[in-house]
Amino acid sequence: xxxxxxxGRGGQGAVTAAEILATAAFYDGKYSQAFPFxxxxxxxxxxxxxxxxDDRFIRIRNQIYEPDYIVVQDSTLIxxxxxxxxxxxxxxxxxxxEKEPDEIGLDTxxxxxxINATKIALDMLGVPIVNTSMLGAFAAVSKEVTLDSIIKxxxxxxxxKLASKxxxxxxxxxxxxEARI
Amino acid sequence: xPRGDVLHGSRAVAEAVKLCDVDVxxxxxxxxxxxxxxxxxxxVANGELDAEYVLVESEHSAMSACIGASATGVRTxxxxxxxxxxxxxxxxxxxxxxxxxxxxxxxxRALSAPINIWNDQQDSMSERDCGWIQLYCETNQxxxxxxxxxxxxxxxxxxxxxxxxxxxxxVLTHTIEPLEIPDKDAVNRFLPEFExxxxxxxxxxxxxxxxxxxADYIKFxxxxxxxxxxAIEAIEKADREYKKETGRGYGLMEEYNTKDADxxxxxxxxxxxxxKEVIDQLKGEYNVGLLKxxxxxxxxxxxxxEVLKNARVVSVVEKDVSIGLGEGGLFSEIKGILYNLDERPxxxxxxxxxxxxxxxxxxxxxIIKLSKKxxxxxxxxxxWIGLR
Numbered sequence: 001x002x003x004x005x006x007x008g009r010g011g012q013g014a015v016t017a018a019e020i021l022a023t024a025a026f027y028d029g030k031y032s033q034a035f036p037f038x039x040x041x042x043x044x045x046x047x048x049x050x051x052x053x054d055d056r057f058i059r060i061r062n063q064i065y066e067p068d069y070i071v072v073q074d075s076t077l078i079x080x081x082x083x084x085x086x087x088x089x090x091x092x093x094x095x096x097x098e099k100e101p102d103e104i105g106l107d108t109x110x111x112x113x114x115i116n117a118t119k120i121a122l123d124m125l126g127v128p129i130v131n132t133s134m135l136g137a138f139a140a141v142s143k144e145v146t147l148d149s150i151i152k153x154x155x156x157x158x159x160x161k162l163a164s165k166x167x168x169x170x171x172x173x174x175x176x177x178e179a180r181i
Numbered sequence: 182x183p184r185g186d187v188l189h190g191s192r193a194v195a196e197a198v199k200l201c202d203v204d205v206x207x208x209x210x211x212x213x214x215x216x217x218x219x220x221x222x223x224x225v226a227n228g229e230l231d232a233e234y235v236l237v238e239s240e241h242s243a244m245s246a247c248i249g250a251s252a253t254g255v256r257t258x259x260x261x262x263x264x265x266x267x268x269x270x271x272x273x274x275x276x277x278x279x280x281x282x283x284x285x286x287x288x289x290r291a292l293s294a295p296i297n298i299w300n301d302q303q304d305s306m307s308e309r310d311c312g313w314i315q316l317y318c319e320t321n322q323x324x325x326x327x328x329x330x331x332x333x334x335x336x337x338x339x340x341x342x343x344x345x346x347x348x349x350x351x352v353l354t355h356t357i358e359p360l361e362i363p364d365k366d367a368v369n370r371f372l373p374e375f376e377x378x379x380x381x382x383x384x385x386x387x388x389x390x391x392x393x394x395x396a397d398y399i400k401f402x403x404x405x406x407x408x409x410x411x412a413i414e415a416i417e418k419a420d421r422e423y424k425k426e427t428g429r430g431y432g433l434m435e436e437y438n439t440k441d442a443d444x445x446x447x448x449x450x451x452x453x454x455x456x457k458e459v460i461d462q463l464k465g466e467y468n469v470g471l472l473k474x475x476x477x478x479x480x481x482x483x484x485x486x487e488v489l490k491n492a493r494v495v496s497v498v499e500k501d502v503s504i505g506l507g508e509g510g511l512f513s514e515i516k517g518i519l520y521n522l523d524e525r526p527x528x529x530x531x532x533x534x535x536x537x538x539x540x541x542x543x544x545x546x547x548i549i550k551l552s553k554k555x556x557x558x559x560x561x562x563x564x565w566i567g568l569r
Contacts, residue, residue: 019357022187026359029182035356038298057183057359059454061352062541 001054002144003064007083008073011043013131017071018049020135020157024149025053033058046081053144058099067091071138073117073130084108094137098132113141115177124169132166136173141181146172185361186495189208190321190353191216191252193360194260194286196347197328198273199230200368201284204255207246210454212298213350214262215287220401221258236500244272244283252389254380256332259283262350263290263304274345277312277405282335282375283343285313286328289450290350291536299537300350301500302436302450306510307542312405312566314344315478317449322360324348326429327475329363333372333419337412349451350539367426374523409479416476433481435473436532439488442470444552445526447489447515448498449474452533456498459545467549474511489519492526498545498551500534508563527555533566540566 004021008014015036019065022034024093034051066086075097077083083095091110095101098119101112124133132154139147150170155163164179188196198206206225208218222298224230233250240261247257261269266277266287276283287305291297296520305315314334318324324346331344348354393401416433424430437457439445446456446469453473460469472488474480489495497512506513512530519525531548535542544566554560 022357026183026187030186031183031359033356033358035351038351038355060542061356061451061455063539065541120224 001052001058002069003067004051004053004069004071004138004144005064005067006051006071006073007077007081008047008049008131009043009077010045010047012047012073013129014047014049014073015155017073017135018051019180020132020150021051021138021145022053022152023156024145025051027152028146029150030055031057032157037063038073046077047076058088061122069094069138069144071134072096073134074101078104078106084110092141094134094141096134113137113177113181115173117173120172120176125165131175133169136170137177139170140174141178147171166174183359185359187357187359188321189216189355189357190324191355192220192287192347193223193266193321193325194328194348195220196362197325198258199224199370200363200365201256201258201329201332203230203258205233205235205247205250205257206259207237207243207250207257208259209237209240209243209261209265211262213290213300213354214260214265214286216286217260217286233471236538238562240268240505241272242426244269244276247285248272248276248279248281251276251283252279252381254375256375257283258285260286260288261290262288264430265272266304266308267292270311273308273311273313273343273515275390278339278401280345280405280534281407282332282341284328284331284346285343286324286334286346286348288354289347291471294302297536298350300352300500301535302349303346303501305345305347305534306501308345309478309510312342312409313478314340314342314409314476315347316344316416316476317347317451317474318353319451320360321353321356321358323431324353325360325362326427326431329347329368329372330416330419330423332375333423334415336375337411337415337419338378340408340415342405342408342412347450352451363427366392371423371426373422412479413476413481416479419433429449431475432490433484434474435475436469436488437473439470442468443493444469444496444549445472445489445492445494446470446496446498446548446552447472447474447511449477449511450500452498452500455540455542456545458550459542462542463546463549467553469549469552476512480514484516486518486522489515489526490522494529494552494555495519495526496529496531496548498531498533498548500532502535512563529560530563531553531566532563535567538567
């Protein structure tokens with residue numbers, strides 16, 4: 001089983017990202033699960049969302065304490081929340097920032113990968129909503145899910161106009177990350 | 182490989198209601214149930230479901246509207262949670278007393294104060310005496326299937342009691358996971374059109390739910406209890422026939438590794454998935470099984486006794502507490518069921534997950550370890566897990 005924890009701020013679509021990932025894994029023929037932890041429901045508040053992927057039906061319902069991956073949609077969260085808490089040593093952290101991995105002060109022994117997803121989102125969507133770009137980066141880094149299925153998941157989730165914009169953002173992020181690893 | 186779709190628990194309920202061709206829906210939104218009634222409003226608005234959607238101003242009115250509609254002989258649905266269920270309280274007794282086969286989804290959530298929107302099962306546990314069938318669900322698939330089955334059970338002429346389908350708020354309502362939606366033909370074969378035994382008709386006037394004097398009132402209550410006993414067979418029958426159509430069935434309860442188990446955990450709702458996983462992790466180390474209670478009302482007492490009687494320790498894990506008794510409702514009832522046995526297991530109660538406190542795998546391991554200790558040593562009867 002693979003466990004993925006998303007960290008974002010209210011309004012950045014962390015819950016949607018976890019759900020699209022679980023949907024994509026389902027399209028890949030895997031069992032999956034995604035659920036949010038709702039704290040206070042307001043824009044800007046730290047939000048956590050969870051996704052699991054496995055080859056059999058997922059029975060556990062507890063939150064994720066020892067993730068294989070963390071996806072950090074907003075690097076300013078690093079000062080507020082211990083986003084790397086419990087991240088496995090052989091896991092990966094994928095962080096949205098313009099900085100290099102050793103510049104962000106993330107306390108983990110796991111590999112850190114960074115991507116300027118805000119720029120991709122602004123270029124492709126015109127708004128700094130990075131959840132789909134981060135999914136593109138996640139697919140490239142983790143290989144836990146295919147790009148095609150992420151795109152299919154996006155089309156399931158969004159109305160056509162939004163979906164095609166987000167599809168582009170995912171592809172750009174995927175290619176940029178692939179080129180770098 | 183999973184088939185079907187990946188859907189929220191809330192959506193699963195709405196899809197089930199659509200498949201059952203419900204005629205009247207009256208509901209009021211409340212977190213974490215809101216998506217259920219939003220989805221249904223959308224189905225009605227876009228013509229996918231041909232039903233009357235009654236916008237009401239409170240849950241009390243929602244249940245009142247369902248009672249009125251159901252009394253005219255049509256299939257009705259509502260959904261609620263927590264404070265909403267509490268506000269319905271007096272109407273719940275009227276629905277069951279009038280023997281109306283209303284089906285309601287309850288997204289289990291803690292009660293205020295302090296205000297808390299997260300999951301526990303205090304809301305439905307507090308309504309255990311209101312004469313409704315209560316069925317607790319482990320997965321989104323089970324929630325969908327149970328909602329469909331609930332109509333068949335409630336509308337059974339030997340039962341005619343309303344049903345509450347309990348799904349854990351957020352833990353199921355807001356979780357997406359794979360599930361299969363049965364095809365319409367299968368549901369049509371399983372669930373024939375609702376034919377009410379009696380109904381209100383202006384052309385043939387009659388009174389329902391009228392006055393009963395002290396001489397007769399007790400008889401009505403006794404009949405309700407008899408109907409609830411009949412529901413045990415009706416649940417099993419509905420489940421068997423549902424399984425024929427879909428391949429899926431759940432029974433009154435599920436036994437997981439209970440045969441020859443020294444320790445049996447008893448629980449209900451979504452947490453049993455986590456418990457099963459931990460039981461598997463501890464295989465070889467601890468001889469522990471699980472009894473998942475699906476039907477809490479009617480409670481299949483004799484079956485439960487049979488499953489539990491040979492265990493050394495029975496540990497009841499639940500998300501509610503009776504303040505002043507200092508124990509959970511399920512624990513009290515399980516203890517009561519076992520009391521008259523000549524030789525009985527020790528029974529421990531674990532109060533856990535109140536107000537959405539996460540129930541972790543280490544929590545379950547601790548419960549199992551403490552249960553093992555209780556085989557030999559004296560341990561406290563009731564434990565609160567997750568206090569800090």
